[in-house]
Amino acid sequence: MQIEISDKLYEKLVVLGNRLFEQDNRYTATPILYVLQDIERMYTEDGILAEIVNDGEQLGDYSDIFEEIEDAILVNDGSEEYLDAAKYIDDLEKNMVDGYASYAITTVEEFVSLVISTWRDGKSSQNSSDDVKDAIAKDYCGYKGYDIHHYDMVRRYPEHGSLPVFLTEVGIKEHIRANNYHYNDPTDYVINAWRNPEFALIYKFFGELIGKDLSK
Numbered sequence: 001m002q003i004e005i006s007d008k009l010y011e012k013l014v015v016l017g018n019r020l021f022e023q024d025n026r027y028t029a030t031p032i033l034y035v036l037q038d039i040e041r042m043y044t045e046d047g048i049l050a051e052i053v054n055d056g057e058q059l060g061d062y063s064d065i066f067e068e069i070e071d072a073i074l075v076n077d078g079s080e081e082y083l084d085a086a087k088y089i090d091d092l093e094k095n096m097v098d099g100y101a102s103y104a105i106t107t108v109e110e111f112v113s114l115v116i117s118t119w120r121d122g123k124s125s126q127n128s129s130d131d132v133k134d135a136i137a138k139d140y141c142g143y144k145g146y147d148i149h150h151y152d153m154v155r156r157y158p159e160h161g162s163l164p165v166f167l168t169e170v171g172i173k174e175h176i177r178a179n180n181y182h183y184n185d186p187t188d189y190v191i192n193a194w195r196n197p198e199f200a201l202i203y204k205f206f207g208e209l210i211g212k213d214l215s216k
Contacts, residue, residue, distance in 0.1 A: 017206035019168040026190040031199040034172040036164040037155050039185040047150035050138070054146045062137035069140055155187070
């Protein structure tokens with residue numbers, strides 16, 4: 001049986017075949033596939049990151065919330081937009097140990113230093129400034145009634161409806177280069193098409209086409 005194809009298609013198949021047999025298999029038994037993984041959010045109660053939401057509006061993370069408190073400290077001019085944060089700070093000061101309630105707070109660094117020295121769990125002295133800022137922001141979110149959605153950034157297969165799979169390293173890297181805007185931090189991985197006779201047949205086809213044998 002003889003099958004006729006165009007010269008252009010034949011040339012493309014030969015190029016693909018050579019890539020299959022000459023590419024780095026990354027110490028993985030053939031036949032192999034190249035798959036894409038990306039960094040995506042995974043929401044979990046134990047997540048170390050946080051997304052703050054109020055009435056469906058995303059307000060950012062703890063650092064953004066702390067900026068709101070910082071503004072109340074540094075910029076507060078009595079306007080309504082600062083009243084809640086200013087009241088929170090005032091309440092927080094009143095609950096601190098005696099001798100600090102009248103502390104004149106003028107900078108956010110002083111505020112953090114004060115909280116570190118008086119934090120009621122007794123462990124704040126072991127925490128970093130960023131940890132304390134996050135704790136203040138979390139407490140403030142509760143004060144304001146904001147919703148806190150915890151999450152981690154994990155590397156996994158994309159969940160947007162398609163799983164990019166390629167026969168060659170060249171193919172997947174070209175895909176990443178052309179569609180990088182669609183991902184956060186894409187990386188290609190090699191997997192073995194274990195006991196997959198269809199991919200074994202594909203390799204056999206290309207091997208016969210270009211005169212190469214996987215077993216050699």
